[in-house]
Every structure is written in structure tokens, then in C-alpha cells.
Amino acid sequence: MPIGTYGKIRCYETKSGWRALTKFRDFDGVTRPVERSGKTRAAAERALKKALTERSSTQGGAISADTRFRKVAEEWFSGVEAAVEQGSRSPTTAETYRRVLDGHVLLALGELRLREVTVPRVDAFIGAVRRNVGAPTAKTARSVVSGVLKLAARHGAIDRNPTRDIARIEGGPKKNPRALTLDERVQWLAQLEADEKAVAKDLPDLSRFMLATGVRIGEALAVQWSEVDLDKGVVHVNFTVVRVKGKGLIRKSTKTEYGERTLPLPSWAVEMLKKRHTGGVGLDRPVFPDSLGGLRDPSNTRRDLRNARGTAGFAWVTSHVFRKTAATILDAAGLTARVVADQLGHSRPSMTQDVYLGRKAVGREAAQALEGAFVTESA
Template identity: 45%
Template structure:
């Protein structure tokens, strides 16, 4: 290994500046590795993404989205040695301001993973993401929560809407209101996931569109999203009627594994993105401008809270991870009795 010669200069200040420059640029010798302090973030991002493994397709696609939208436009031409805590911190605050805390946290996770890789190659002295300011979890714009009577009125309006029926929205939105499921989870459930006798549904995947592959069912991002939850009796009745319309003969259902909510004009998987747009149009026609598919997750949690259910029950219902390992181990993440089904009985508007 060649020795690096420091030019100390005629003064102590110049010597200290020279030493500081040398420390900042010290890393792998030229040609010794793929990642050095001179490597651009664009190249680092490519190497980091290529070495990821054992992650769900949805997580991989989410990371790719963050790289494309929030990392490479700002950092692509920056060299590793030029990255500082302040630079990263200011960028994350801008992402939070423009896109919300969830996007900011995910961007931080991506940057942190990249910088850990750089540090392992001695291209960085430390990971700057460790010292950035905490990203507040509270959204800049709180999602709206609907009261029970508002949900009943909305579901009734959807059943009367030609647009909503053309896009097969009334049953799907009813399911979201009855479960608090994510829209991708609802699009992924098959008839075999519904237990009519136990009044439960197994949520264990999500529909995702991958470039070049189309729509797939991806495994959930975390174990907490793989869960069995109770559904209220009115939702069971709705699903029974839907099953009869889909197949006609109940005896054929034992081996049926097709989607409960397929694409409105076929039996293929339903695209969550297209469904969100159709829902927004239907809601606007009903004069409800602020409601999205996520509104029903918020509403389920709020109704459970008003009924005295615990935050843990709500986390199990919605598939949120919990920070306490003790609760995870001794209470179980796939429990059925969250209490949501009894609470959500009040949403029955006579759909069956």
C-alpha cells in the first residue's frame, strides 16, 4: 500500500487544514474497491439496491420508488465525501414537508442503508443518518375519520350510483369499512381466505404492479400484516351474496381460489391504483371530496377507540407492527378477537 504524504504548509493553521482534507478523502486506495469517497451517490445506490435480498417485492418496489423520486434527483451527482449530516437532514425535512412523514422515513431508511454500505467500504467515517433530526410521525395533514352514520350514508349512496356499480365499488368499499384493510390487501383476498362459519378473513398478501411483470400478489412487508381478523355479520352477509352471484352453486366454492374482488371487467387481479381513481370519482359524485381508501382504516381505528378497545387491538386489526417484543410473543399477532367485528356492527345499512 502506498503511503500518503501530507503537505504541512508554513503555518499551523495550514497544517491542520491539510490534515483535515486528508482525513476527509482517506478511504480505499485507488482501484481497491467499487466504493470510495469519490464514488457518486448514483453509483452507490445501484450497488446497494443490487445487493438487497430476502425482501418482499412490495418493499423492493417501494425502495426503487424512493430512489427515483427522493434520492437520485437530489443526491445523484453528489460524491460520498461531500455528504454531511446537515445535507441529509435538510433533504429529509424537505421530503416530509412536500410528501409527508412516511415518505421521509422511507427515504431515510434508503439513505441509511446506502451509507452503511459505504461505511463498510471505508468510504465514509460514519453513517450521517444516525445524527439527523427525528422525523415526527404525525402527518402534516391528518386523514379524515368518518362517523358511523357518515359511513352508512356513503355506502348507501354507492349502491345507488351507476358509476360505482359499473366499477364494482359498493361491495369493495363495504369490505374496507368492515375491516380497515388496505386496498391492496382487499384486492388480494381469495374465496379460500374467507371463513364464513367463523366470520373471519385471512389477510396475507397485497396486489402490487411491478414494471415488466404486471399485477402480482406480494407477501406482506411485515409479519404483523399477515393476520386473521373477525368481520361483522353484515359483511358476512354481503360476502355470501357476492359469492352466490359469482359462482351460483355453493358446492363449487370448496375448491374455489379466485379473487373475491377481481377486476370489474374480468376475473384478473384488480389494480389498486386504478381502483383508487375510480373511488375518488365515485366519492366526488356523491359530494364527498376528502374521503380516500385510507379514510376507512382511520375510521375503523377511531370507532374502536371510541368503543374502548385498546391500541394493541387496533394494531392487530389494521396489521400495524408493535414495538414491544413482549406483546408480540405473549399475545400473538394473528389473534382473531380484536373486538372490531362487534364495534363495526353499527355500520350495517341493510345491504343484504
């Protein structure tokens, strides 16, 4: 018999009721008899099956080939949340994983037993997400499924992680980073200021703050007045706002040591914050609160920005565009990639250069340097 399984159940009537017994192959390879009693044959058999299930779970772990994918997924995500608590995982990563887990993965694979989560099934699922939603979501779904099945493999429930053998996810042409030009920045703020709903949602000042700092939207919404020094003109970025299941909106520490940073503010941003601070706002209150003065939901705020951008001209603008714009402005000013990465809270300047710098137009300096390409020293 395979380890963790049992043979045929035999039942015998006794003076006091019934006895059910079988042989179980333990996880040390030894086959041992197991029996249970009951007043009826059915009761004895149920008691034996319960004991066998408990024996299998105790010796082989709570995860087996017959465990449903949904159960393992929740255990895996608990590990992700623990990593967030320890600071080794980003809160936004956990938020993204939870969204994809609930919105895609569990809907397709949740009720399958681990032995049923095969390469063809995973490949078909990821392919469907790629076609119907897009490559980025498909890649995230693959990461989630892979994480769950790695946990299953560690428990010995499966021999091999099926995600290792699925087809590669091909994305479309990589889009170049796009940042707001000077004219577009002026036009964007003018458009927001003229929109009563955008003003009521506090979008003009929030846009200014993100342009002034290059912070993520969750980081911007997490800043409290106690973390703003208007005299020195700096803001301390140490937290981000995330929604945690069962807890609601909370402030979480940023992703890494690079995420915790103190950023100098341009004078126009300091003046904007001074105007907002008029009236003695409490130090423990968010700089950009919701309508009740508490933490503001990043997802709802992204939706507000989408509603305010219109369908033409700024249809491509997302909250991350302000971050890319700030990075591009710093790059154009001649700051090093390391300095820009520190501003954005990145550990690797290469990521800053590849993903965040909108670089298309090249200055005249390049042409001037190439002027002498065919000029000899004697000439």
C-alpha cells in the same frame, strides 16, 4: 499514498511495444509495483489503468468514494427486496422506498460520487423535499438516503453517514385520526351506489369489505375466494398486493406474523360476499379483481377512490380511513387495544391507539364517574 491509490504512471518503449508501470498501495498497507504492456503507449496505459481499477475493486469492494450514488442505491434496494422475500420487511415499505428513490432521491443525488454526497448537499436536498412535497416524504427520503450511505460506510467508501448531521425535519401539527361517523358511512355508500363509474370500479363492495375487516387496501385486493369461508363467516388475511419492478403485480406475504390473521366477518359482509360469489367463481380468483379477473393495482384503486369521493364533504377520505373507522368502531364497542391491534395486524397496541383510533367525543360514563369528585362518604 492513501490505501487503494496509485502513483505516477511511467511508460517505457520496449522491443515488442510499450510498458506502463506504477506503484499501488494495497489494502494491507504495502506499496507494490504494477505494470501492463501494450502495442502502443496509450494501449499500455489503458491496460494498466484497467488493472488498477480491478485491483481496487477486488481488494476494497466494488464500492469506493468515487462510486456513483445511483449504483450504491440499487445495491441497497436489492437488500430491501431480499428482506421482503425473507419476511422481515413489509412489501409496502419496499414499494414506498422505490417510489421515493425514483421520484426524488436519484433525481437529486443519483449522479453524485459518494465523496460528493456531503452534509450540506443532503441537508439542502431533504429541506427542498420538505418545502415542496411535505414532511412525511422528506422523512422517507432521509431514511432512503441514510440506508444507502450506511451501506457505503460499511464498505469503507465514506467515513461517516452525512444524514446523521442534517437538520431535524419539523412536521406541521399532528392531525388527529379521523374516522367516518355512522351518518357519513351511510352517506358514503349511498354516494358510491349512485355513481355509475364507482359501481363499475366495484368501489361500494370494496368499501364495505374494508369497513368490515379493517384490512389495508393491498390486503383486501389480495384476498382470494379460497381464503374466504362463507359458512364459518371468516376471511384469512395472509397476503398483500404489491407491484414489483420487472414482475408486475404479485401477491406477497404480509409484513409479520401479526399480519397473518383470520378475521370473523359481520353478517352483512357475509351476505355481500355470498352475492358476489354467485356464479361459481374459481377459488384461485381474487374477491375484488380487475376488469380482466386478475390482481387489481392498489395505486390505481386509491386513485379510483379519490375520483369517487368528490371535492367537498368526503375530500379527506382515503383508503386508510376505512381502516381507522373499523378500529374506532371496535374501540367504541369496548374491545381492548390488544384485540383491535390483532384485528388490524399490528404488533403494538400503542400504535393502534395513537394512529388509528379516531377519539374526540367522550361518552357519559366519564362524567358519571366524576360525579362524586367532591362528595364525601358521609354525605
